[in-house]
Amino acid sequence: MSQSLFLITLVVDDYDRAKEFYCGTLGFVCLHDDLLPEGKRWVVVRPKGEDGAAFLLARAANDRQKSAIGNQTGGRVGFFLKTDDFARDHASMLGKGVRFLEQPRHEIYGTVAVFADPYGNTFDLIEPVADRTP
Numbered sequence: 001m002s003q004s005l006f007l008i009t010l011v012v013d014d015y016d017r018a019k020e021f022y023c024g025t026l027g028f029v030c031l032h033d034d035l036l037p038e039g040k041r042w043v044v045v046r047p048k049g050e051d052g053a054a055f056l057l058a059r060a061a062n063d064r065q066k067s068a069i070g071n072q073t074g075g076r077v078g079f080f081l082k083t084d085d086f087a088r089d090h091a092s093m094l095g096k097g098v099r100f101l102e103q104p105r106h107e108i109y110g111t112v113a114v115f116a117d118p119y120g121n122t123f124d125l126i127e128p129v130a131d132r133t134p
Contacts, residue, residue, distance in 0.1 A: 070120030086127035
């Protein structure tokens with residue numbers, strides 16, 4: 001049996017704002033942007049590359065969901081964006097206004113720096129050490 005994690009819901013305040021950040025700023029690919037009933041949309045974005053999960057951008061529909069925007073992982077780094085060239089992507093992201101919360105650092109598992117999306121969700125931009133790649 002083969003299984004993989006392929007889609008993760010990310011609660012956002014506005015489809016277009018989120019899509020602009022992930023696709024326009026980070027360079028993700030928009031796989032779907034389909035209209036659904038009741039003003040909802042099926043918006044799926046994924047980093048460029050052959051592997052990894054995609055985000056389903058889900059607009060918050062009630063107060064409980066709105067309270068989760070930017071805090072879906074309780075303040076922990078919740079997402080890990082793997083790169084094959086940390087210096088290239090870090091410089092590009094800085095040039096596009098991405099907010100990094102720390103300077104790049106070298107760990108036993110790779111080169112990494114934490115950044116935030118417009119909502120406050122935190123990500124590691126990471127170039128893993130070759131023998132540590134999942």
